[in-house]
Amino acid sequence: MIKGDTRVHSLYGSPVAHSLSPVIFNTIFEKLSLNRAYMAFEVSKDKLKNAVEAARTLGFDGFNVTMPHKTSIIEMLDRLNDGTEIIGSVNTVARTKRGLVGYNTDGEGAVRALRSYGFEPSNKRIVVLGAGGAAQALVHRFSRDNDEIKILNRTLGKARNLADNATGPGGISYGKLGKNSLESCLHDTDLLVNATPIQTSTLVSQLKIPIRRVKDVDWVFDLAYDKPAEPVPARLGMISPLEMLVNQAALSYEIWLNKTAPFALMRSSLVDYLGEDWK
Ligand SMILES: NC(=O)c1ccc[n+]([C@@H]2O[C@H](COP(=O)([O-])OP(=O)(O)OC[C@H]3O[C@@H](n4cnc5c(N)ncnc54)[C@H](OP(=O)(O)O)[C@@H]3O)[C@@H](O)[C@H]2O)c1
Numbered sequence: 001m002i003k004g005d006t007r008v009h010s011l012y013g014s015p016v017a018h019s020l021s022p023v024i025f026n027t028i029f030e031k032l033s034l035n036r037a038y039m040a041f042e043v044s045k046d047k048l049k050n051a052v053e054a055a056r057t058l059g060f061d062g063f064n065v066t067m068p069h070k071t072s073i074i075e076m077l078d079r080l081n082d083g084t085e086i087i088g089s090v091n092t093v094a095r096t097k098r099g100l101v102g103y104n105t106d107g108e109g110a111v112r113a114l115r116s117y118g119f120e121p122s123n124k125r126i127v128v129l130g131a132g133g134a135a136q137a138l139v140h141r142f143s144r145d146n147d148e149i150k151i152l153n154r155t156l157g158k159a160r161n162l163a164d165n166a167t168g169p170g171g172i173s174y175g176k177l178g179k180n181s182l183e184s185c186l187h188d189t190d191l192l193v194n195a196t197p198i199q200t201s202t203l204v205s206q207l208k209i210p211i212r213r214v215k216d217v218d219w220v221f222d223l224a225y226d227k228p229a230e231p232v233p234a235r236l237g238m239i240s241p242l243e244m245l246v247n248q249a250a251l252s253y254e255i256w257l258n259k260t261a262p263f264a265l266m267r268s269s270l271v272d273y274l275g276e277d278w279k
Helices: 021-031 045-058 072-076 106-116 133-144 156-165 179-183 200-206 211-216 241-257 263-274
Strands: 007-013 036-042 063-065 092-096 099-103 125-129 148-153 172-176 191-194 219-222 237-239
Touching: 007 021, 007 045, 021 036, 021 241, 021 263, 045 072, 045 092, 045 099, 072 099, 092 241, 106 133, 106 219, 106 241, 125 133, 133 148, 133 156, 148 156, 156 172, 191 200, 200 211, 219 241, 237 241, 241 263
Parallel strands: 007 036, 007 063, 125 148, 125 191, 148 172, 191 219, 219 237
Antiparallel strands: 063 092, 092 099
């Protein structure tokens, strides 16, 4: 029950109505009898600063940010956790004695999801579509593990910046997302990560690439989950964005509560809500 002293967590983004984070967090808060609540707020780009000030004023006990705020929020925070500065995007904010501190749990959440499918992202050939907040986190994480990464983005300059800023030992190339650039790399890709809001099946069709070309890729990992996953014929299959969602949420929980997250309970809460497992 929400009471006078309930501690509040939130999500800021646009759009957020589809978000499953409130389901995950509120279910476990209730199951574990934690006096906490999690709310999603639709916040446009020009209102983010006000929303961050509101979190400070109202004493929110940590919050998440999603599209399109992961980069722009940085200048509104007091500090970044070690390693987050280089990533250049934040998805989790903790309230501490030293102010609001930004973290990014997307990269580690994605790697944990990949490992749960038996994919070890080390020394692999990975194509990343998009160069926004989520792509930034994943590219930096993969680069640490010596992966060979190709970034393809609609806006070339953002792909270039991301490639230039990655510091890991992995090789990085970039290009503008288009029919030729994507089609030409499909034949020797271990993992295609789609960090745009458009599902791979739609993107491939918009670029007029025959969908059968995707069968040369081992795994396809669409991060967006606002619509039911549209299957593509990847050789080994598709990684569910919901597996990443639960993993990055568990990492946020650990940052906010400073204790091990009840991962199995978080995952089963979402499975129960959806009525089926995604694996
Ligand atoms: N499953 C999870 O746990 C999880 C976690 C994080 C994010 N996500 C999802 O991942 C997606 C990206 O999130 P984000 O925070 O990185 O967003 P973002 O910072 O706004 O970046 C979006 C990226 O997608 C590209 N893009 C947007 N519309 C496009 C289109 N019509 N065609 C081609 N490219 C397009 C943008 O290209 P430009 O640079 O040209 O604008 C940009 O590179 C969202 O759907 C988000 O919900 C899921």
